[in-house]
Amino acid sequence: MDGTTYDLIVTMIVLMLFAYLSRELEVMRAISEIEGYLALFKQSRDTAFQALLRSLGRFSSLDRKMVEEKASQLIEIAVIFPVNLDPYGIVEKIRHVLRVEEKEVEEEVSSIASRGNRVDVQNLTNLVEAVRALNYLYKLVNHYYLIARKFKSLWLILQLNALLPFLSEEFKALEGAVKAFKNGLPIGDSAGPYVAAKLARILGAKRRYEPVPDTEVFYAEMGGRRIYLAKAKGPGGTVGRLDEALEWITGRDDVSLIVSVDAALKLEGEETGLISHGFGVAMGGVGVERFRIEEIATKKKIPLYAVLIKMSEWEASSIMGEKVYKAADKAVEVVKQVLEHKVKPGTAAVVLGVGNTIGVP
Amino acid sequence: MGENIVGSLKKKWLPVYGVLAAATGVLLVGLMYLYAKTGANDYSMAAMVDSLFLLYILWSIYKLAKLEFKPRKVVTLVRCEKCGYSEERDYARGDYLFKVKGQCPKCGAPLLVAGIYVKEAGEEEPDFTPLPLPTGLATFITTFSGLKRGD
Ligand SMILES: [Zn+2]
Numbered sequence: 001m002d003g004t005t006y007d008l009i010v011t012m013i014v015l016m017l018f019a020y021l022s023r024e025l026e027v028m029r030a031i032s033e034i035e036g037y038l039a040l041f042k043q044s045r046d047t048a049f050q051a052l053l054r055s056l057g058r059f060s061s062l063d064r065k066m067v068e069e070k071a072s073q074l075i076e077i078a079v080i081f082p083v084n085l086d087p088y089g090i091v092e093k094i095r096h097v098l099r100v101e102e103k104e105v106e107e108e109v110s111s112i113a114s115r116g117n118r119v120d121v122q123n124l125t126n127l128v129e130a131v132r133a134l135n136y137l138y139k140l141v142n143h144y145y146l147i148a149r150k151f152k153s154l155w156l157i158l159q160l161n162a163l164l165p166f167l168s169e170e171f172k173a174l175e176g177a178v179k180a181f182k183n184g185l186p187i188g189d190s191a192g193p194y195v196a197a198k199l200a201r202i203l204g205a206k207r208r209y210e211p212v213p214d215t216e217v218f219y220a221e222m223g224g225r226r227i228y229l230a231k232a233k234g235p236g237g238t239v240g241r242l243d244e245a246l247e248w249i250t251g252r253d254d255v256s257l258i259v260s261v262d263a264a265l266k267l268e269g270e271e272t273g274l275i276s277h278g279f280g281v282a283m284g285g286v287g288v289e290r291f292r293i294e295e296i297a298t299k300k301k302i303p304l305y306a307v308l309i310k311m312s313e314w315e316a317s318s319i320m321g322e323k324v325y326k327a328a329d330k331a332v333e334v335v336k337q338v339l340e341h342k343v344k345p346g347t348a349a350v351v352l353g354v355g356n357t358i359g360v361p
Numbered sequence: 362m363g364e365n366i367v368g369s370l371k372k373k374w375l376p377v378y379g380v381l382a383a384a385t386g387v388l389l390v391g392l393m394y395l396y397a398k399t400g401a402n403d404y405s406m407a408a409m410v411d412s413l414f415l416l417y418i419l420w421s422i423y424k425l426a427k428l429e430f431k432p433r434k435v436v437t438l439v440r441c442e443k444c445g446y447s448e449e450r451d452y453a454r455g456d457y458l459f460k461v462k463g464q465c466p467k468c469g470a471p472l473l474v475a476g477i478y479v480k481e482a483g484e485e486e487p488d489f490t491p492l493p494l495p496t497g498l499a500t501f502i503t504t505f506s507g508l509k510r511g512d
Pocket of ligand 1: 441442443444445446465466467468469470
């Protein structure tokens with residue numbers, strides 16, 4: 001072997017070594033990034049839990065340890081969705097499970113925070129839900145991270161790494177929610193109920209009903225039109241039962257239009273506060289209520305009109321921003337115009353202010 | 362990011378980076394001095410590598426220094442329904458929509474709370490991305506030091 005061959009072999013080996021090293025470095029970078037995010041997620045979860053403890057403690061006559069114990073139980077609650085192998089009638093089943101969970105958690109919260117009033121309990125229940133979501137999300141990410149490490153799987157690590165930006169959006173949104181619920185301040189999602197409440201005030205609502213729990217219906221007249229405005233009953237954090245309220249309204253009066261107003265997720269690059277029109281029911285969540293509303297509307301052939309206020313996920317669940325507020329104010333006028341143009345005098349229409357009514361009485 | 366986490370990140374990392382930057386800086390000066398004295402290429406190579414390190418650290422310091430907490434203030438908008446006069450006030454605990462808050466300075470009608478929202482100072486969403494810190498070290502420190510984040 002002469003010198004040239006020897007050099008060639010060495011060069012090849014060095015090149016291969018570099019290729020190997022660069023991949024290892026890439027994995028190490030991905031892992032360290034995941035670990036960095038995980039540490040932040042954990043911290044975010046812990047901070048939120050401490051905030052929950054403080055909030056619960058303020059209204060509780062139990063001692064600190066007891067509160068902590070009960071709170072940690074609350075944030076570990078799981079909701080098991082019904083089997084969907086045979087989807088017939090599944091919506092009612094989901095509604096049943098959710099209603100039971102909602103009631104039980106609220107009762108548990110009110111037993112811990114025994115000195116708080118109804119509004120406090122509702123806000124605390126919302127807070128519990130946000131912390132629970134944070135807790136679950138953190139554990140899930142941690143689970144995938146540990147699995148990826150356990151099997152030393154490059155692809156699992158890279159997949160998790162690629163998901164991090166989306167996950168941190170989620171965490172940001174929940175962190176914002178914790179801050180808002182803790183103080184009982186309106187969030188971006190409250191834009192829907194805000195529009196309904198404001199409209200009720202502008203139109204000089206004559207009557208106010210509470211046909212179903214946590215939900216209120218205002219009756220107003222506008223140029224000979226009978227307008228029913230339904231929203232969750234504030235200022236405690238709740239989304240109410242708009243489907244049942246609508247059922248009640250359609251049972252009383254002949255409705256010729258249903259307008260739903262809700263915060264809608266904007267696409268990245270879209271302006272916050274953009275108001276767009278649509279057909280159908282503007283409503284998030286699991287879809288149980290939307291299903292009912294669509295069913296009622298279809299059965300009675302009532303047109304469904306939607307007014308959407310665009311915002312990001314973070315804006316929807318954090319304290320209402322100025323842009324969202326201004327958009328909601330504008331949406332009040334938009335809904336008014338829709339009612340003027342699409343509802344003939346002498347007929348009735350329903351406006352649904354969809355969303356969490358926290359901070360909006 | 363909250364005010365506290367930005368503060369504690371800076372407090373934690375600026376000294377570390379400062380020391381690192383100083384050490385690499387001193388090393389660089391030393392290497393250049395040796396190169397000037399001996400003219401050996403080894404020294405200039407080492408100086409080059411060292412200056413790359415220095416650049417990286419300076420860049421990190423720059424990123425860290427640029428990180429700032431934009432205060433987001435919650436305000437209560439009060440409005441007179443009669444004459445339309447409106448004014449933004451600091452949010453006070455217990456404020457709610459349509460609550461009567463004093464009299465209109467113009468016409469004397471009651472002032473109502475028309476909205477409660479966050480005044481957007483920087484218009485930016487909070488940044489959640491961890492800093493570009495050296496592998497492993499960052500994780501170790503963030504995990505075990507338990508940055509205190511209050512509210
Ligand atoms: Zn006035």
